[in-house]
Amino acid sequence: MSAALDDAALAAHLAETAGRILLTVRESGLFAGKALGRAGDQVANQFLIHALREQRPDDGILSEESKDTPDRLTKSRVWIVDPLDGTREYGEGRSDWAVHVALAIDGEPVIGAVALPGLDVTLTSGAPVALQPANTPPKMLVSRTRPAAEALAVAESFGAELVPMGSAGAKAMAVVRGEADIYLHTGGQYEWDSAAPAAVALAHGLHASRIDGAPLVYNQQDVAMPDLLICRKEMADSLIAACRNPDTKGRDE
Template identity: 70%
Template sequence: MTDGALAAHLAQVTGALLLTVRESRMCSAHTLGKAGDQTANQFLIHALREQRPDDGLLSEEEKDSPDRLSRERVWIVDPVDGTREYGEGRSDWAVHVGLAIDGVATVGAVALPGLGVTVRSDAPPPLLPMQTPLRMVVSRSRPAAEAISVATALGAVLVPMGSAGAKAMAVVRGEAEIYLHTGGQYEWDSCAPVAVAAAAGLHVSRVDGSPLVYNRRDVYMPDLLICRAELVPAVFAALRGRPADNPVG
């Protein structure tokens, strides 16, 4: 099985498993989130260690090991991206299965179980035409000031949404044009979504334009930009407080 097929299969199966747990309705939203995290993590960890025993592994729900730092290939997973949304019965949560090779998010699959969709880097969907006004996905609880500022400069509409994976896939699937995050994340929050977005032809970087580097000792990632390539100059100009040409003509 190819890496892409494995990532997609594991993300999809994990999503189905999580839906089964949620449908049991046997505990509160908080407890349900914890149960989902643990159940999904155990499945992913065991499956990846069996299928790719020579690769490194980093999971939000697993104790980190410095062994991964010496590996060229490292699987980076988030068993439930958006635990709060999952526990509340919402659809804007995701399962991330990503593979970083030499620090680059290369292979990824993002399952959106609440929507019955799995988006994968080895078969990305075609990009749809941009809409006017532009749409920018932001946190539904704490939209970053920088995102609001850029949206104002570009005349973009803010679209509140839950998990990082759901927001990134909204751009991939043509439901938005920009995902700008400056509130801090971790490698598992973006590895798989970035691999899928890059494969789809979207721009992916830090907000200063530098590349996103994975499998580092410190897994904290301060910021992230995923957007349509045509919008990059306008977004960077807005971030610097400069006027930009109309990005959609």
């Protein structure tokens, strides 16, 4: 591939290719359960890291599956990747897992691609599509194993229908695809969990922020990101206000 390929196209190509690699690993029948998840994480990460170093040698890289170094903090352009978001779902043979490839420029999630290989779908900031009409009643995505008290309380106040789902990327893209209207997360994440989903969501005209409305800022020394809100813009102010209710506390994944 030519290095002249633009950043959005590169992100999409990398996410799609890593997704095909992950499907091949799973379909090989050589691994199962947690071993399958570990193998998928490592193989996809090696591909992404080597491809980014070849295609964008001057940029920084932050990956969940690679040792972090302070070098990225000196870079304006930093690629933030999660080679396999939803390792549990991947290992269980489900479809609600994803590959995240994002480019943060001066801390902003400017470019992103999220591949959903189990659905043969890739959504990218470089090719936004029209949003579907909002659901009635609104639908809120929550963890399929440990829904957060905050999300449950906000859903009740909005009269929202809860939709359990696996990975963060799958949840965020469900909002982009119109399958749901709100993804509210409060259980602690890392930059690689939300950078690509946030970039794709913003490019599609959705709201993406911290749950108090603060902007999402990436390529920080501390890569922990405690919370995330991705939703339709017309719902954002009310959701942020509801999140400030001190009576809603809990943990999600």
